[in-house]
Amino acid sequence: MIFGNEIEGEVTRGARALVLCPDFRAQRQAQDPHARLEEAKGLALAIGIVVAEGMIIPIRERRPGTLFGEGQIERIAAACEQEEVELVIIDGALSPIQQRNLEQKLRRKVIDRTGLILEIFGERASTAEGRLQVELAHLDYQQSRLVRSWTHLERQRGGFGFLGGPGETQIEADRRMIRDRMGRLRRELESVTRTRGLHRERRQRAPWPVIALVGYTNAGKSTLFNRLTGSQVMAEDLLFATLDPTLRQISLPGIDKAILSDTVGFISHLPTQLVAAFKATLEEVISADLLVHVRDIAHPETDTQRADVEAVLKDIGVEEDTPRIEVWNKLDLLDEDTRTELLGRTEHSDSTVVISALTGEGIDTLTARMAGLLTKAHRRYRIVLDLSDGAGAAWLHQHGEVLEQQIEEDTAIYEVRMAPQDHERFLTRFGDKPAS
Known part of the structure; x- marks a missing residue:
């Protein structure tokens, strides 16, 4: 009226x-x-x-x-x-x-x-x-x-x-x-x-790496988040189904605990007012140890959507050298020829994985690639503990990947792969003793 x-x-x-x-x-x-x-x-x-x-x-x-x-x-x-x-x-x-x-x-x-x-x-x-x-x-x-x-x-x-x-x-x-x-x-x-x-800061002081899921809205981030965590975050075929960030603990090969963050989807011409207002939320992305860029590979504008997401990441201050994986999602929507072609292109890639978050296809490959990038800077250390030092042994198993373990009289010798900073933290907390 x-x-x-x-x-x-x-x-x-x-x-x-x-x-x-x-x-x-x-x-x-x-x-x-x-x-x-x-x-x-x-x-x-x-x-x-x-x-x-x-x-x-x-x-x-x-x-x-x-x-x-x-x-x-x-x-x-x-x-x-x-x-x-x-x-x-x-x-x-x-x-x-x-x-x-x-x-x-x-x-x-x-x-x-x-x-x-x-x-x-x-x-x-x-x-x-x-x-x-x-x-x-x-x-x-x-x-x-x-x-x-x-x-x-x-x-x-x-x-x-x-x-x-x-x-x-x-x-x-x-x-x-x-x-x-x-x-x-x-x-x-x-x-x-x-x-x-x-x-x-508390999470950064802890040894747990943070993984942030990013991508265009409706690319399947929440479906992947639910698949990796067993959660029931709202995941619908709907633009902007997720707004509020959600954090959950997950385990990866060789990594006992990591934090996975589901974030708001990006979109072309995202209002500048929203980018500014959501800065506190998007800082979870800025400080992440690994970015997982989820793409709807079946969408006809998937390349344009990728460019839009990368532009937003640059705008909010994400460093270009932040480790990242591109996840080409919705494999279940592709015809057989396209599936075969994409799987062949990404078979030996460390930075691209083809999956279906809905059916679970490719998830094992994705988790292995995520773990590989997070542990890329890890080194192998030889650590000797008293056989009675259960707390030190538990710490090694929780924060590193124990490759070998030998018992010699009253000592335990471990071959462990871990991040250099975790090795320093271990020495500060538990010390080390020379092998006999």
Whole structure:
């Protein structure tokens, strides 16, 4: 319903939407517009919106006030009436003025890609930290958009109110509320970051390596996480099924204990507000001993998705020399010829493994490669202990790979492979004695 220049009413789950994918002809875009449109539809479905129609709109020149030309807007308006949609989703970035003008011309709610992704994150974040991060990102995005309707901060529902609101009122008061609230959120997140940093330091003092699963959203990270840990983390054929980081203990060949981290999926044009807000979470990736980049190898845009993930990793400060493995997932979706070709290409690779996290095919190869990279810097040591030193023997078995063990009178001689820093820690704690 229209009141003056404002668009009122709730548009929530079950709303019918028109999804538009601008195709900028003057720009060379890495992703095919049809693939971009399908991804945008997937984002809408992830928030429970009914996609009535999707359209690719060719654009030769951006219109600063509306993005689209007048003829295109008329065509879009006709489609809105024909499909009886309540919401128009633009798979791209809109300025606040463009958003307001399109709403007035189309007489519908209009949101852009950033707004849609933030809405998904707002609904999915389940931990206190996750909700703080998403709300901060939402406020950072929304503060420039008080030219249009604003949902007051006291209003609470699943998500953060891009899809509906009470109308444009008290703009200056709202701006002050936003600034004050953002200041409080940043202080709370700083406290969370310090706590997470202390936990990370404690893990780093322990001998357990940290492995971070990264990848494009819906590549299968959570399914792989569940396969490796025996957990039941939410894993669905859904964009952004996982937002909050999950840590679990796993065992690998020659490594008694490692920490596996499941992280939020990346996506092309990930909102800068979200990258900034989720910095505390993404630090788990930055400080990981091993990155496992999970790719949906059956996806037609898998190479473009890989480039998007690598770009985000670079943006958040991941060192290029951080050990990493590429996991080509969803082998079960490939035809026999493609399966055979990919398996042949990766058979002798230390950095690429083909798997199906769903069926378990290739998992043993993956765990062996992960262990191999984590233990690559390990050395072989000869350690002599008193036969009665059970604590020292247990420490060696827990923190290294015992290759050989001999008993000579009252001593035990071990051939152990371990990291040099673990060897130093062992000597500090237990000492060593010469062989007789």
